[in-house]
Amino acid sequence: MDFNFENIDNQLLLQLYKNMLKPRMIEEKMLILLRQGKVSKWFSGIGQEAISVGITMAMQSYEYILPMHRNLGVFTVRGIPLYRLFAQWQGKASGFTKGRDRSFHFGTQQYKIVGMISHLGPQMGVADGIALAAKLKNKKEVVAVFSGEGGTSEGDFHEALNVASVWRLPVLFCIENNGYGLSTPTAEQYQCRDIADRGVGYGMESHIIDGNNILEVYTKVNDIAHSVRQNPRPVLLEFKTFRMRGHEEASGTKYVPKELLELWQKKDPIHCFSEALKEQGILNKSLEMQFKEVVSNEIEEHLKVAFEESEIESNETYELNDVFQMFDYERIIIDKKIKNIRFVDAISSALYQSMQKHDHLILMGQDIADYGGVFKVTEGFIKDFGYERVRNTPICESAIVETAMGLSIAGMKSVVEMQFADFVSSGFNPVVNYLAKSHYRWGQNADVVIRMPCGGGVGAGPFHSQTNEAWFTKTPGLKVVYPAFPFDAKGLLNTAINDPNPVMFFEHKGLYRTVSQDVPEDYYTIPFGKAxxxxxxxxxxxxxxxxxxxxxxxxxxxxxxxxxxxxxxxxxxxxxxxxxxxxxxxxxxxxxxxxxxxxxxxxxxxxxxxxxxxxxxxxxxxxxxxxxxxxxxxxxxxxxxxxxxxxxxxxxxxxxxx
Incomplete structure (x- = not known):
C-alpha cells in the first residue's frame, strides 16, 4: 500500500494511527465479551477503520455525521466516553437509548452524531434534511452519511441522491463497498462497474477512494469537504474496502473464498499504516506498545464502570411518557373578527399564519410552489415566503419525509404535503420507523407535520380516495388529527405545527370546497385530545x-x-x-x-x-x-x-x- 506523507506533520500521522488503533482494540475486546455472553450482538468493522477515522477527522466537530453499525471509529474520534458506549451495548441506563435499542442505533446531539435504524436507507434522506438546514441558515457546513454497498440497492439511496442533487445540498454520501451485503456479493447487488458510476445519473460529482489507506481517505475527504463548504453540492464517495468478519458474528464468513480473505488481510489498514510509519521513523515498537497500553487501560477502566452499573429497571409511566416530547400547549385566544370560509381556506390560513409565526418553518411537497399544490392550498405563498421556504419536491415521498426528520434534528420545523394521503405508502417506512420512534429511542423529536388530503365520495378510485388513518393510530409515537370543520381545521393545524412531535394531519378533500363556517381571521389554536x-x-x-x-x-x-x-x-x-x-x-x-x-x-x-x-x-x-x-x-x-x-x-x- 502506497502512502503519501507529503504535507502531513508527524503529530497528525500518529493521531491517525492512534485513532484507528482504538476502535480495533475495542472491537477485539467486544468479541471476547460476546463469546462470554456479556454483549448480545456485534457488527464488526475490523478492516474498515480507516474510513470511519479518516472521514471523521476531516470533518469539523460541529458538523453532523450519520454512521452505520461498522463505524465505531466515528464515535471514538468524536470523543464519546467509552463507558457510555459499553453501557449502550449492554442496555444500561447510562447508554444513549435507556436500554430501548442496541448497537449503534442511537444519536447524540452533544457529539453531532445521528445513528442508524435497521432499515439503512433512511439515513441518507435524513442527511439531506440536516444539510438543507445548514444551507438555509447560510452555514458553511458539510454533512457526512454512511452506507454499505448493499444499502445502495434501496430506493431511499436513489431518492436521497436525487433530492440532494436537485437542491445542491452539501452532503458527502460515503459508501463503504466491503464486498458483501451479508452474504450477497456485489455482482448480485448492481450491474455497474463501480458504485461511483451512479453519480453520473444524478449529475453528481463522485470519487473512488482506497478505503484501507488512511492517508488517502483523510486527505481526499478533507479536500472535498473543504470544497463543499465553499461551494455547496453533494458528492458520492465510494470507499473500496472489505469486511473481514461476518455481517454479524453469528453469520460467519464461510461464503467468502479463502484466497479473498487472505488478500484483504494483507491490506489491513492498521498493520499497513503502522509498518509505513516505522519505515519513516515516525513510529517504533516502544511507542506502539505505549499507545496500546493506554487504550487497553482506558477500555478496562470504562468496562468496569459499565459492568458495575445496575441493570435498568422498567417503569411503565416513564416508558409511556418518553414516547413523545413534552409539549406545553399554548392556548391562543380566539379573536372576535370572523369570516365565513371554506375548509380549504382554513387550512391555507393556518399554514400562512404559521409561516409568519415560525420563521424556521419549511413547507415541502409536490407542486406546492408556483402551482400552489393540486388543491391550491399554498397558492400565492411563493410571493411572500419565497422558494427556499415553499419547496417543490421531486416525487420522492420517502426522501422528503426523511429530509423533514433531518430538518428537525437541525432545529427546524417542516410541513410535508402528501399530494394524496394514498401516496404516503411510498414514504411509510420513515414515518413509522423514524419519525415515530426517534424520541422514544434517543430523545430526538421529529418536529414534522404531514398533511394528508384523503377520503372518498369524489369518484377518484383506489389510489386517490383512501382514508388510511388506522395505519398510523396503531403506531406509538405519532399524533393523528382528523378535523371535520373549517374552525377546527385551522386551530388544530396551528397546534400541530407548534407541537414538536410528528403529526399526521388528515384533511378530507371532499370537504375542501363543500363545507364553510365562520372562522376567526387571526391566529388561534385548539388543544389535541378534546372531542x-x-x-x-x-x-x-x-x-x-x-x-x-x-x-x-x-x-x-x-x-x-x-x-x-x-x-x-x-x-x-x-x-x-x-x-x-x-x-x-x-x-x-x-x-x-x-x-x-x-x-x-x-x-x-x-x-x-x-x-x-x-x-x-x-x-x-x-x-x-x-x-x-x-x-x-x-x-x-x-x-x-x-x-x-x-x-x-x-x-x-x-x-x-x-
Missing part, C-alpha cells in the same frame, strides 16, 4: 370524525325525533376517551361511524375501549358503521355502495330499537 359534542341527547351516542360527521348530521336532520349525543373526535391520537365514556354511560347505546373500511379501523379500538370501561352501562351491543372491506372503487354506484353513509340510518334505527 367536540356537536349535539346532546339521551337515546344514543354517535361517535365519528371527518366526513362521516357530516353524513351523520344529514341523517339526524331527517330523524328529528331522535335524541342523540353526536361526538366529533377531532383527534384520534390522543383520543378523548373521557368524553366518549361519559356519553356511553349516559345513553347506554353507542354507534361508531367511520369512513375507513370496517376491519382494523379506529372504530374497532373505540368499541373495545367502551366494552372494557362502560360494559355495565350498555343496553345494546356497540355497533360499528364503516365502509366495505374492499379497496375503494371508482364508479359512482360502486363508491356509493362502498361508503357507509346509507347504512348508517338503518343501523341507527336498529340500535334504537334494540
Amino acid at each position: 367536540m359534542l356537536l349535539r346532546q341527547g339521551n337515546d344514543v351516542t354517535v361517535v365519528s370524525y371527518g366526513a362521516a360527521v357530516h353524513w351523520a348530521v344529514e341523517v339526524l336532520d331527517d330523524l328529528q325525533n331522535i335524541s342523540v349525543d353526536l361526538i366529533d373526535l377531532r383527534t384520534l391520537q390522543p383520543l378523548d376517551t373521557q368524553t366518549v365514556f361519559n356519553s356511553a354511560k349516559k345513553t347506554g347505546k353507542v354507534i361508531i361511524f367511520q369512513e375507513d373500511s370496517l376491519f382494523g379501523g379506529v372504530a374497532s379500538d373505540i368499541s373495545a375501549l367502551i366494552m372494557e370501561h362502560c360494559f355495565e352501562y350498555l343496553d345494546a351491543p356497540v355497533k360499528r358503521v364503516a365502509s366495505l372491506d374492499t379497496p375503494i372503487p371508482f364508479s359512482n354506484p360502486l363508491e356509493e355502495n362502498y361508503l357507509p353513509k346509507k347504512r348508517f340510518k338503518k343501523i341507527l334505527i336498529d340500535v334504537l330499537n334494540y
Whole structure:
C-alpha cells in the first residue's frame, strides 16, 4: 500500500494511527465479551477503520455525521466516553437509548452524531434534511452519511441522491463497498462497474477512494469537504474496502473464498499504516506498545464502570411518557373578527399564519410552489415566503419525509404535503420507523407535520380516495388529527405545527370546497385530545370524525325525533376517551361511524375501549358503521355502495330499537 506523507506533520500521522488503533482494540475486546455472553450482538468493522477515522477527522466537530453499525471509529474520534458506549451495548441506563435499542442505533446531539435504524436507507434522506438546514441558515457546513454497498440497492439511496442533487445540498454520501451485503456479493447487488458510476445519473460529482489507506481517505475527504463548504453540492464517495468478519458474528464468513480473505488481510489498514510509519521513523515498537497500553487501560477502566452499573429497571409511566416530547400547549385566544370560509381556506390560513409565526418553518411537497399544490392550498405563498421556504419536491415521498426528520434534528420545523394521503405508502417506512420512534429511542423529536388530503365520495378510485388513518393510530409515537370543520381545521393545524412531535394531519378533500363556517381571521389554536359534542341527547351516542360527521348530521336532520349525543373526535391520537365514556354511560347505546373500511379501523379500538370501561352501562351491543372491506372503487354506484353513509340510518334505527 502506497502512502503519501507529503504535507502531513508527524503529530497528525500518529493521531491517525492512534485513532484507528482504538476502535480495533475495542472491537477485539467486544468479541471476547460476546463469546462470554456479556454483549448480545456485534457488527464488526475490523478492516474498515480507516474510513470511519479518516472521514471523521476531516470533518469539523460541529458538523453532523450519520454512521452505520461498522463505524465505531466515528464515535471514538468524536470523543464519546467509552463507558457510555459499553453501557449502550449492554442496555444500561447510562447508554444513549435507556436500554430501548442496541448497537449503534442511537444519536447524540452533544457529539453531532445521528445513528442508524435497521432499515439503512433512511439515513441518507435524513442527511439531506440536516444539510438543507445548514444551507438555509447560510452555514458553511458539510454533512457526512454512511452506507454499505448493499444499502445502495434501496430506493431511499436513489431518492436521497436525487433530492440532494436537485437542491445542491452539501452532503458527502460515503459508501463503504466491503464486498458483501451479508452474504450477497456485489455482482448480485448492481450491474455497474463501480458504485461511483451512479453519480453520473444524478449529475453528481463522485470519487473512488482506497478505503484501507488512511492517508488517502483523510486527505481526499478533507479536500472535498473543504470544497463543499465553499461551494455547496453533494458528492458520492465510494470507499473500496472489505469486511473481514461476518455481517454479524453469528453469520460467519464461510461464503467468502479463502484466497479473498487472505488478500484483504494483507491490506489491513492498521498493520499497513503502522509498518509505513516505522519505515519513516515516525513510529517504533516502544511507542506502539505505549499507545496500546493506554487504550487497553482506558477500555478496562470504562468496562468496569459499565459492568458495575445496575441493570435498568422498567417503569411503565416513564416508558409511556418518553414516547413523545413534552409539549406545553399554548392556548391562543380566539379573536372576535370572523369570516365565513371554506375548509380549504382554513387550512391555507393556518399554514400562512404559521409561516409568519415560525420563521424556521419549511413547507415541502409536490407542486406546492408556483402551482400552489393540486388543491391550491399554498397558492400565492411563493410571493411572500419565497422558494427556499415553499419547496417543490421531486416525487420522492420517502426522501422528503426523511429530509423533514433531518430538518428537525437541525432545529427546524417542516410541513410535508402528501399530494394524496394514498401516496404516503411510498414514504411509510420513515414515518413509522423514524419519525415515530426517534424520541422514544434517543430523545430526538421529529418536529414534522404531514398533511394528508384523503377520503372518498369524489369518484377518484383506489389510489386517490383512501382514508388510511388506522395505519398510523396503531403506531406509538405519532399524533393523528382528523378535523371535520373549517374552525377546527385551522386551530388544530396551528397546534400541530407548534407541537414538536410528528403529526399526521388528515384533511378530507371532499370537504375542501363543500363545507364553510365562520372562522376567526387571526391566529388561534385548539388543544389535541378534546372531542367536540356537536349535539346532546339521551337515546344514543354517535361517535365519528371527518366526513362521516357530516353524513351523520344529514341523517339526524331527517330523524328529528331522535335524541342523540353526536361526538366529533377531532383527534384520534390522543383520543378523548373521557368524553366518549361519559356519553356511553349516559345513553347506554353507542354507534361508531367511520369512513375507513370496517376491519382494523379506529372504530374497532373505540368499541373495545367502551366494552372494557362502560360494559355495565350498555343496553345494546356497540355497533360499528364503516365502509366495505374492499379497496375503494371508482364508479359512482360502486363508491356509493362502498361508503357507509346509507347504512348508517338503518343501523341507527336498529340500535334504537334494540
